[in-house]
Amino acid sequence: MEFDRLEALRIGQELKKIRKQRGLSLAEVETLSGGRWKAVVIGSYERADRAITVGRLSALMALYQAPIGALFPMNKQHQRDTRQDEEFHSGRAEDLSVFTFDLNRRAEIKSLSQTLENFISHAINTRGDWNGHVLTLRKSDVRTIAICEGLALSEFIEKLRLHRVLALWR
Incomplete structure (x- = not known):
């Protein structure tokens, strides 16, 4: 299950990167969502201390106005071509x-x-x-x-x- 942990850490890092690119602190995400997303929970997802479902991940990315596909790397050939x-x-x-x-x-x-x-x-x-x-x-x-x-x-x-x-x- 080491792969799952590494993947969770990578996704958490991407979530944090996107949140920061949007210029949002954890507290601002909580405010922006009207309390639907708690700052402590978002932080837990970003550190991979807590598992996130695909549905919640999709909803969080919608809040960030970014596609869920942004969390998943392109294949190596596409990266090379780009x-x-x-x-x-x-x-x-x-x-x-x-x-x-x-x-x-x-x-x-x-x-x-x-x-x-x-x-x-x-x-x-x-x-x-x-x-x-x-x-x-x-x-x-x-x-x-x-x-x-x-x-x-x-x-x-x-x-x-x-x-x-x-x-x-x-």
């Missing part, structure tokens, strides 16, 4: 135009463009970035999404500005 893709596509930062999306406006993003919403969800999952406030995408990514939407990049950017889903751009 790393190679990042190396291949990395460019000089000064050559990139960057768009920062306001993730507090996810509902507007989804109604504006399901393609953009899917891309943002994938980026969050791939990066493991659960802070939930902003997400930065390269101009080339935004251009690809615009093409999928059947729009010129300038038209798509204007649409994003009009719907106020951009936090900033440069």
